[in-house]
Amino acid sequence: PSTREDAGSQEDKPTPVHPWPYLEEFFEMVGCKNNSFRMRCKLCAPKYHKLMAFKNSPSNLKKHIEVS
Incomplete structure (x- = not known):
């Protein structure tokens, strides 16, 4: 049987969900910092960009794709 503590420990480590699924083929979510998401560009591989x-806005990512 699960205890209340078990449920709490699962909530401590949420699975990162890509905030913009339509950009998921171009960017991998690396993490979060303050009010921003950190992303790695898959198009720039093997360079780690x-x-x-x-x-609240993926405009930085969209501009990066347009320039690439």
Whole structure:
């Protein structure tokens, strides 16, 4: 039987969910910092190009794709 403590420990480590699924083929979510998401550009591989985008706007990511 699960206890209340077990349920709490599962909530401590949420699975990162990509905030913009339509951009998931281009960017891998690396993490979060303050009001931003950290993303890695899959198009720039093998170079490790990390970008940040505000949680309410993927415009940084879209501009990166347009320039690439």
